[in-house]
Amino acid sequence: MKQRMGRMLATGLAATSLAGLGTLTLAGPANATDTQCATSSKEYPTNGFNADVTVKLCIYRNWGGSGGGDSYKWATAEVSWGDSGAGKFENFDVQVRIEQNDADVKTRTCDFTSAINGSSSGSRTCRLPSSGSYLNISGNTADGHVVANVNDDGQGDQTWGLQGTPKL
Numbered sequence: 001m002k003q004r005m006g007r008m009l010a011t012g013l014a015a016t017s018l019a020g021l022g023t024l025t026l027a028g029p030a031n032a033t034d035t036q037c038a039t040s041s042k043e044y045p046t047n048g049f050n051a052d053v054t055v056k057l058c059i060y061r062n063w064g065g066s067g068g069g070d071s072y073k074w075a076t077a078e079v080s081w082g083d084s085g086a087g088k089f090e091n092f093d094v095q096v097r098i099e100q101n102d103a104d105v106k107t108r109t110c111d112f113t114s115a116i117n118g119s120s121s122g123s124r125t126c127r128l129p130s131s132g133s134y135l136n137i138s139g140n141t142a143d144g145h146v147v148a149n150v151n152d153d154g155q156g157d158q159t160w161g162l163q164g165t166p167k168l
Helices: 002-026 113-118
Strands: 032-044 051-064 070-082 089-100 103-111 122-128 140-150 158-161
Touching: 032 140, 051 089, 051 140, 070 089, 070 140, 089 113, 089 122, 103 122, 113 122
Parallel strands: none
Antiparallel strands: 032 051, 051 070, 070 122, 089 103, 089 140, 140 158
């Protein structure tokens, strides 16, 4: 009886240990995302208080799949502002692009005129989605610019070049 109890206990412990190992081996590979960002700020001379605008450009790379073999890249321009609203801009467009050695790979322009005129402070994001056209390419950067026309200043559209990100 004593010997049988010992075998049952050993069998139970071995099954518990194997069950725990089974859980560990079933876990899949984790996705990892790398990011590089750069921030630019500008004060626009507008009626009343000057409008303060900050743009944070970021490029992202997601390593996925078995062994992290595939990478997908996308870029964002996160625009935030203060002391705006009340129709201070006739135009406010933000362009974000992914570059390879300073050559455009993909671009997107977002019109934030209504948003920046509609609220004294706020934020919006222009996202350049991932695409197979820049799958597994190394050394990409995010870059962009703002084309803004301050209402009643007589200068028309003015381009503000943004600080690009380091390579990813």
